Amino acid sequence: MTIKNRQWILARRPVGEIRDGDLLLRTTSLPVVGPGELLVRAHYLSLDPTNRIWMSDIDQYMEPVMLDTPMRGIVSGEVVGSGVPTFKLGDTVMGLGSWSDYCHGPAGNFSPMPAYPGLSPKDVFGQLCVVAPTAYFGLVDIGAPKVGETLVVSGAAGAVGSIVGQLGKALGCRVVGIAGGSEKCRWIVDELDFDIALDYKEGGLDAALRQACPQGVDIYFDNVGGETLNTVMGLTNLYGRIIECGLISTYNADCKVAGPSNYARIVMKRLKVQGFIVLDYAARYPEAYRAFTQLHAQGRMKWRCHELVGLEGAAEAVRLLYQGQNNGKLLIKVV
């Protein structure tokens, strides 16, 4: 029996929003696993805003995905072929794979999946491995929050933003979340204990934010960029920190987007604005896992997982992120 391997191929670089035909699902046979390589049967595929960046050929933080090759993605799964002594068949792993039933690549792209009592494999992958380190190192290392400071988070009901807000509360900050729609706003205040939620779709964000932050903004965890970034930047305090995690509002732009007109505030308020990528913190991930699981054990860390079933839906699903239509971490159950 020949095992079939479905995989999404990047057929064309998207211009603006991802459209039908940018990615194509094809079926191939399984490759031979060479020395130093792994073959991983994918269980879950994480869909993340950064996928859109990888599809483009702008100068970015890693190589863009090459045309006519499998789309890159973060996956969890089981080792079904190993060319290294450090992984054996049946091991559960996670890492940088592709949008495929079977992911094939250098063993160095994968690491053993941690196990935590009380967390499902899906949550260990999606929440603990993918989301928690991004939220934790961005907020703690770059943001350096102090008790009593005001933390503003955009994309606040999203996978990363919702964890950032809860970490901020645990660290003693006053947390203001910006999200799209009343349901998301209700969720982050009622369930996640954010102090205030602002619905950017209602308009008037500048005035609402001024009212929500009478002491100004000490830390801004930015997931969206664009006009929201500019508005928050305009309210930053002396020595404010802006954590540049993502700029989802601009990734679909097919031309140059003007930077924030409040940029001069970086000088006036001695701000630090810093971009980061969680992979740089790989050696310290257990620190993030610990913070996350401890808060979870205390009932102070909650999340939503937006799970879709079937690899065939991946191209359609990733668009949800850009329409704000996902509720929490977006995962594809591959099988």
Added chain:
Amino acid sequence: MTIKNRQWILARRPVGEIRDGDLLLRTTSLPVVGPGELLVRAHYLSLDPTNRIWMSDIDQYMEPVMLDTPMRGIVSGEVVGSGVPTFKLGDTVMGLGSWSDYCHGPAGNFSPMPAYPGLSPKDVFGQLCVVAPTAYFGLVDIGAPKVGETLVVSGAAGAVGSIVGQLGKALGCRVVGIAGGSEKCRWIVDELDFDIALDYKEGGLDAALRQACPQGVDIYFDNVGGETLNTVMGLTNLYGRIIECGLISTYNADCKVAGPSNYARIVMKRLKVQGFIVLDYAARYPEAYRAFTQLHAQGRMKWRCHELVGLEGAAEAVRLLYQGQNNGKLLIKVV
């Protein structure tokens, strides 16, 4: 005999460029020196781009100068009235005073002027006290230069930029300066040992900078903002640092200026962009003095002082900074 005190008053907040009538020279009598206060006979007045910020009422890093009060300025001079035991008549001091023959204010605004063999009082004030710490702490603390890295400096023939470049060379960087006009460009390469100078007035800065920085840009010491900032930001390397010292190209704008369209590079290249003000480093100034004087003693630290005589010329003189017509540190000899 009544001693007359000339002082420049901020009569009106400038709109765009500073115009006649924004500042007015008036003559008053000397104030009574109260407890905790000093009266300082000004010797030198430092004119700096930041003066233009202080004249405006935008939200900034200190209080704006109030209308109908003396214009704030960094001065050196001699104590002629003291309401504190720590300063006695005849002491030479420097600090935040005003554009006046006699500066009157809290003693905490002033500090004793250091003396260095081989440096004139003018250079101790202008170069060592005002310029060197700004160049040093911006470059060393925020920029964290490493041997072999490429450092780009704008305003490279200016007071701060020219020192930054020489510090960068001493720290093992490849230094590319951006300045306006061929004379300035020649000076920083021939006299100050910059590796390359680019004349932004010639146009085509993007292509010229790409050629001058084949390994990309690791550190950008920004004195000008605007399109130059955007161009350099577009060439930054992974983990690049942008030191936001000033945005002189934008201070005269009478409307909002768009931020750099290459802003997304902060995420893509994990940049750190940080504003600072040298006053935050006051406790560490001797460290900057030491670096500066050691290099000076080795013949590796040079500068130009643009000295004008007479307090009455201050309002006209500060405009030189905005026209790029000063050659080096701009000082008014007050007497």
